[in-house]
Amino acid sequence: xxxxxxxxxxxxxxxxxxxxxxxxxxxxxxxxxxxxxxxxxxxxxxxxxxxxxxxxxxxxxxxxxxxxxxxxxxxxxxxxxxxxxxxxxxxxxxxxxxxxxxxxxxxxxxxxxxxxxxxxxxxxxxxxxxxxxxxxxxxxxxxxxxxxxxxxxxxxxxxxxxxxxxxxxxxxxxxxxxxxxxxxxxxxxxxxxxxxxxxxxxxxxxxxxxxxxxxxxxxxxxxxxxxxxxxxxxxxxxxxxxxxxxxxxxxxxxxxxx
Amino acid sequence: xxxxxxxxxxxxxxxxxxxxxxxxxxxxxxxxxxxxxxxxxxxxxxxxxxxxxxxxxxxxxxxxxxxxxxxxxxxxxxxxxxxxxxxxxxxxxxxxxxxxxxxxxxxxxxxxxxxxxxxxxxxxxxxxxxxxxxxxxxxxxxxxxxxxxxxxxxxxxxxxxxxxxxxxxxxxxxxxxxxxxxxxxxxxxxxxxxxxxxxxxxxxxxxxxxxxxxxxxxxxxxxxxxxxxxxxxxxxxxxxxxxxxxxxxxxxxxxxxxxxxxxxxxxxxxxxxxxxxxxxxxxxxxxxxxxxxxxxxxxxxxxxxxxxxxxxxxxxxxxxxxxxxxxxxxxxxxxx
Numbered sequence: 001x002x003x004x005x006x007x008x009x010x011x012x013x014x015x016x017x018x019x020x021x022x023x024x025x026x027x028x029x030x031x032x033x034x035x036x037x038x039x040x041x042x043x044x045x046x047x048x049x050x051x052x053x054x055x056x057x058x059x060x061x062x063x064x065x066x067x068x069x070x071x072x073x074x075x076x077x078x079x080x081x082x083x084x085x086x087x088x089x090x091x092x093x094x095x096x097x098x099x100x101x102x103x104x105x106x107x108x109x110x111x112x113x114x115x116x117x118x119x120x121x122x123x124x125x126x127x128x129x130x131x132x133x134x135x136x137x138x139x140x141x142x143x144x145x146x147x148x149x150x151x152x153x154x155x156x157x158x159x160x161x162x163x164x165x166x167x168x169x170x171x172x173x174x175x176x177x178x179x180x181x182x183x184x185x186x187x188x189x190x191x192x193x194x195x196x197x198x199x200x201x202x203x204x205x206x207x208x209x210x211x212x213x214x215x216x217x218x219x220x221x222x223x224x225x226x227x228x229x230x231x232x233x234x235x236x237x238x239x240x241x242x243x244x245x246x247x248x249x250x251x252x253x254x255x256x257x258x
Numbered sequence: 259x260x261x262x263x264x265x266x267x268x269x270x271x272x273x274x275x276x277x278x279x280x281x282x283x284x285x286x287x288x289x290x291x292x293x294x295x296x297x298x299x300x301x302x303x304x305x306x307x308x309x310x311x312x313x314x315x316x317x318x319x320x321x322x323x324x325x326x327x328x329x330x331x332x333x334x335x336x337x338x339x340x341x342x343x344x345x346x347x348x349x350x351x352x353x354x355x356x357x358x359x360x361x362x363x364x365x366x367x368x369x370x371x372x373x374x375x376x377x378x379x380x381x382x383x384x385x386x387x388x389x390x391x392x393x394x395x396x397x398x399x400x401x402x403x404x405x406x407x408x409x410x411x412x413x414x415x416x417x418x419x420x421x422x423x424x425x426x427x428x429x430x431x432x433x434x435x436x437x438x439x440x441x442x443x444x445x446x447x448x449x450x451x452x453x454x455x456x457x458x459x460x461x462x463x464x465x466x467x468x469x470x471x472x473x474x475x476x477x478x479x480x481x482x483x484x485x486x487x488x489x490x491x492x493x494x495x496x497x498x499x500x501x502x503x504x505x506x507x508x509x510x511x512x513x514x515x516x517x518x519x520x521x522x523x524x525x526x527x528x529x530x531x532x533x534x535x536x537x538x539x540x541x542x543x544x545x546x547x548x549x550x551x552x553x554x555x556x557x558x559x560x561x562x563x564x565x566x567x568x569x570x571x572x573x574x575x576x577x578x579x580x581x582x583x584x585x586x587x588x589x590x591x592x593x594x
Contacts, residue, residue: 082471125386
């Protein structure tokens with residue numbers, strides 16, 4: 001069965017299962033948007049998708065290229081301002097968000113600003129926060145979809161663009177971020193992780209088919225905690241793959257890359 | 259700013275590029291004409307009159323979508339330099355302005371990237387050169403800053419940026435809420451010197467209609483000292499008055515109205531035309547080699563008389579009709 005799907009398809013399918021019917025999710029373009037579309041079509045027809053540029057609950061005809069493009073606003077229930085979307089998150093109406101970045105640390109802090117050099121003269125400049133800091137601050141459950149390697153899973157982010165559990169323990173709430181929010185799960189090509197409820201450190205809960213816990217550890221730049229019982233990640237079902245390939249990403253923009 | 263606030267907890271170390279004082283802004287707004295007069299002019303004239311070297315510039319739209327691309331090209335043609343810029347999710351716009359090295363300081367929420375399309379090598383080179391002063395924010399932070407300016411107050415309290423390096427490199431201040439004791443991040447009012455906003459329809463006085471998402475353009479038009487409107491088409495004042503709830507920007511905020519059909523090309527203008535993905539892909543590709551890129555810019559910007567000239571060099575009306583069909587998903591209808 002491992003040959004029947006690629007890592008990107010697996011990540012999208014596994015992540016999609018988290019999005020419960022009747023909830024709200026704030027997403028960007030790419031894999032997170034594909035996961036939300038798949039969830040809508042497979043499990044959660046009443047999942048409301050929200051885009052930072054101002055669109056509420058669109059019916060996505062195809063994958064948007066930009067969160068502000070026509071597709072992202074297609075047959076929405078409302079198109080409004082970015083401030084109104086962010087304030088919806090700030091009021092506690094948005095259940096999930098999916099984020100990514102160039103670096104992630106053991107507390108789920110994310111860097112999408114720069115690597116190397118200094119802030120004013122960086123070695124490699126990335127886009128910056130966009131809406132990520134806001135979504136990561138306000139949405140109830142923050143999730144990450146990313147490829148697992150040592151370059152990305154680092155001991156310390158060069159720059160914390162978006163807050164995870166900050167320094168662990170209670171530091172996130174002490175910084176003033178709303179109670180009950182924070183990183184929830186991380187989906188990679190090798191494993192699924194959550195966060196220990198005391199230390200707030202990243203913890204492996206399941207390993208994807210074809211990988212071992214050692215593979216996961218070898219491709220991580222920090223020490224990972226392990227759940228008492230580590231399971232094998234449930235692979236994509238034929239139905240999930242059919243919807244993903246035929247309805248969500250028929251042109252293979254995303255799932256054709258890996 | 260005078261002194262500190264007793265309940266101030268922390269202050270970001272980023273530079274504040276604009277003055278957040280609402281009274282100085284009021285003084286400027288006091289002398290702006292309220293007369294409902296014809297403000298139509300060619301785009302070249304509007305840029306000449308209202309966009310100056312050293313000014314702080316903000317653009318409407320969201321990352322290439324409903325963005326004032328024609329105006330960005332004109333700013334390059336007229337050789338503006340040393341400008342400040344609101345990088346409030348600017349994608350293809352940022353790519354263009356970086357190519358002309360138009361700005362030397364930028365408030366960042368999202369720059370350098372073009373979302374799912376990838377990152378701009380040219381914008382990246384410029385941002386890594388050390389020649390641009392950078393202050394970080396998030397999308398909401400810049401929205402709130404424009405909101406504060408639109409409200410005529412020096413800041414808006416939020417709960418974003420807390421705990422992060424984005425805060426450290428911002429010019430935001432964290433203080434204690436006098437009601438609840440919670441930590442609040444105060445976003446300083448942003449009054450741009452000049453804003454350029456591309457809209458669907460406007461009358462000659464500057465009353466504007468925007469369809470689709472607004473991003474922060476309602477507040478931006480209120481916050482900016484001078485506002486240039488480029489529009490897909492002019493409509494009559496009679497039409498505006500028939501359905502005033504559709505007006506997003508009222509005339510008295512506006513200094514210039516320029517009719518520029520397809521003014522957002524090669525971006526996506528919702529309900530009008532989809533983005534030209536092939537052209538945007540080519541743009542990203544040619545940037546990799548500075549010499550090829552110079553030729554490309556000469557062909558598409560510096561060697562063009564105006565935006566029509568640019569469009570004609572890239573497929574003309576045939577291309578525009580194709581992009582219009584794509585916007586309306588007509589290929590999906592045809593496949594049925």
